[in-house]
Amino acid sequence: MITLKHLKIIQALHENSTLTRSASVLYLSQSALSHQIRYLEEKLGIALWEREGRNLRLTKAGELLLQTAQQLLPILEQTEKTLKAYAQGCQGILRIGVECYPCYEWLTKAIGVFLKKMPNVEVEIINKFQFSGHEGLLNYHIDILITPDIEKTAGIHIETLAQYNLVLLVANKHSLVHKTIITPKDLTHETLLTFPVPLERLDILTQFLNPAHIKPKYIKKIESIELMLQMTALRRGVCILPEWLANEFIKKMPVKKIHISTNGLSQKLFAILRKQDKEINYIQRFVKISKEIVNITQKSPCLKTSVFKQ
Amino acid sequence: MITLKHLKIIQALHENSTLTRSASVLYLSQSALSHQIRYLEEKLGIALWEREGRNLRLTKAGELLLQTAQQLLPILEQTEKTLKAYAQGCQGILRIGVECYPCYEWLTKAIGVFLKKMPNVEVEIINKFQFSGHEGLLNYHIDILITPDIEKTAGIHIETLAQYNLVLLVANKHSLVHKTIITPKDLTHETLLTFPVPLERLDILTQFLNPAHIKPKYIKKIESIELMLQMTALRRGVCILPEWLANEFIKKMPVKKIHISTNGLSQKLFAILRKQDKEINYIQRFVKISKEIVNITQKSPCLKTSVFKQ
DNA sequence: CTTAATGATGAATTATATTCATATATGATA
DNA sequence: TATCATATATGAATATAATTCATCATTAAG
Numbered sequence: 001m002i003t004l005k006h007l008k009i010i011q012a013l014h015e016n017s018t019l020t021r022s023a024s025v026l027y028l029s030q031s032a033l034s035h036q037i038r039y040l041e042e043k044l045g046i047a048l049w050e051r052e053g054r055n056l057r058l059t060k061a062g063e064l065l066l067q068t069a070q071q072l073l074p075i076l077e078q079t080e081k082t083l084k085a086y087a088q089g090c091q092g093i094l095r096i097g098v099e100c101y102p103c104y105e106w107l108t109k110a111i112g113v114f115l116k117k118m119p120n121v122e123v124e125i126i127n128k129f130q131f132s133g134h135e136g137l138l139n140y141h142i143d144i145l146i147t148p149d150i151e152k153t154a155g156i157h158i159e160t161l162a163q164y165n166l167v168l169l170v171a172n173k174h175s176l177v178h179k180t181i182i183t184p185k186d187l188t189h190e191t192l193l194t195f196p197v198p199l200e201r202l203d204i205l206t207q208f209l210n211p212a213h214i215k216p217k218y219i220k221k222i223e224s225i226e227l228m229l230q231m232t233a234l235r236r237g238v239c240i241l242p243e244w245l246a247n248e249f250i251k252k253m254p255v256k257k258i259h260i261s262t263n264g265l266s267q268k269l270f271a272i273l274r275k276q277d278k279e280i281n282y283i284q285r286f287v288k289i290s291k292e293i294v295n296i297t298q299k300s301p302c303l304k305t306s307v308f309k310q
Numbered sequence: 311m312i313t314l315k316h317l318k319i320i321q322a323l324h325e326n327s328t329l330t331r332s333a334s335v336l337y338l339s340q341s342a343l344s345h346q347i348r349y350l351e352e353k354l355g356i357a358l359w360e361r362e363g364r365n366l367r368l369t370k371a372g373e374l375l376l377q378t379a380q381q382l383l384p385i386l387e388q389t390e391k392t393l394k395a396y397a398q399g400c401q402g403i404l405r406i407g408v409e410c411y412p413c414y415e416w417l418t419k420a421i422g423v424f425l426k427k428m429p430n431v432e433v434e435i436i437n438k439f440q441f442s443g444h445e446g447l448l449n450y451h452i453d454i455l456i457t458p459d460i461e462k463t464a465g466i467h468i469e470t471l472a473q474y475n476l477v478l479l480v481a482n483k484h485s486l487v488h489k490t491i492i493t494p495k496d497l498t499h500e501t502l503l504t505f506p507v508p509l510e511r512l513d514i515l516t517q518f519l520n521p522a523h524i525k526p527k528y529i530k531k532i533e534s535i536e537l538m539l540q541m542t543a544l545r546r547g548v549c550i551l552p553e554w555l556a557n558e559f560i561k562k563m564p565v566k567k568i569h570i571s572t573n574g575l576s577q578k579l580f581a582i583l584r585k586q587d588k589e590i591n592y593i594q595r596f597v598k599i600s601k602e603i604v605n606i607t608q609k610s611p612c613l614k615t616s617v618f619k620q
Numbered sequence: 621c622t623t624a625a626t627g628a629t630g631a632a633t634t635a636t637a638t639t640c641a642t643a644t645a646t647g648a649t650a
Numbered sequence: 651t652a653t654c655a656t657a658t659a660t661g662a663a664t665a666t667a668a669t670t671c672a673t674c675a676t677t678a679a680g
Binding site: 001002003004005044045046060061064065068071072075076079080082083084086087138151152153154155156 | 311312313314315354355356370371374375378381382385386389390392393394396397448461462463464465466
């Protein structure tokens, strides 16, 4: 009765608004779509769209069908991809979602090692999500999510990859540079450079500044870590990075790291997967490699630097 | 590429083993199926079944496709049913799963009230699950689960319907009948009549007997509550029931209730739903009615009996 | 070795989806 | 409000895909 074709149509129609545009996206004629949706509504005996002039608006029934489409299609797509991979002698596809900007540093290495050890598994990295990474995981857009934020939802399995301190980075000539420890107050007049994530996901705010009821002068979102460091060096702001990553940068740029509060501000990094995938060989392997690489990345420069500094 | 038809075929084939049988289940000719699966394997470029003589066994790829089918088809089926219901002017279908034998007593009443108040919603009761009720909920086989057992899994919402005491029922002439409170030791030589659920789900064992390292002489599983009471009255065993239900039976059968331990053995009853369904009007309504009915059912006979007994 | 039953296959048929050509409707603009 | 560019609807023709029919090949059981 309802076919996947219909689900694809209803989704495309939702994304592209007009029949003509959707048709071209689906490589079909406008006429074909028109026939299909008429057929579908006729068979179901219920309107899926309200036609207001040349605009289509989903009815309640249409919404239900769209929701179903958005739930089913990614699952099927994943299966098809994996089958195609199987057909080419691959063991599978691993789609990694990343919700953690500094992670790319070690993730690239980890994937490198993984690809060598598992030449039959393909890897795909996804960092834009329709909603959240968690959603992406549950909806089969990705198979594994690297994130510092966990939501305890059913059906997922959580692996802790690492724990590290966050430190503040300031320019060598910055007024704060001689502090050994930063207090919330110190940041009152600073511009804080952050990655473009929702503010409630910034530990420096939720764990450090908010409890002290202090706001930085301005929060500026920057995509690229290099640019962020550049701006820090040029005294256009200060930024917060994992200590192991900060250690890399203080070697090559005119910036200094300062510890945050007496206890430090620590953060954990997790790899999250669907429970049913926990036993899949190449997924276990990837988690294991990630743990190793994260720990090497975070410890070795640390050591070097501390030797260097003493 | 892969269509729903294929998923249905792979599922039917898994359930019915042979092509011929599956074909008749799907109202197709054996030839049609044979063509379809050949086409599918050809297009995917990978074997989905290994043919051992006339037996089909799924390959790893086939397993993946079957798993996908089992995940997708119930969701779609649910959507189709709901759409059909919409088409007939219904607001929707509520499929209730029940994992609690004594619940039928009040559930029937609750559904009665619900159907009167919401004439446009259809109701379906399901009490056999492929795996667990929780699975059924997450896989869209049911929309609401009535159970005393909660597993905290992601994406589900839990409502507490009631809390009540469990009591022991024995025949009027039973040797334990004059006890006011039962101890674990008292049950050493008794046959315990229970509903057919896994032993780890029986609170009388997990909460009462196991901690005292005591086992009843024999545990006999019985489907029907009437038969269970019948056997209790005939001194073929003793049984554990919610107190409110026990109160109903002691009025009409030669059985007595005895409280369990000094604190009593209390149990909670939950209604569990998918988080995304929480706001649906008729689901909220059903939960509300259930709470009311459970409380009336469990309180009113209690009152009557205590008046009667004094 | 037979036999009854299952699965496979090519050709014919039927059902379904798509396009083409064209008509109708809509919204913007003069 | 007339015009135009653009969008959707529709019937008939066509192309594609699914199903059946008739038949053969294979298999497990007696």
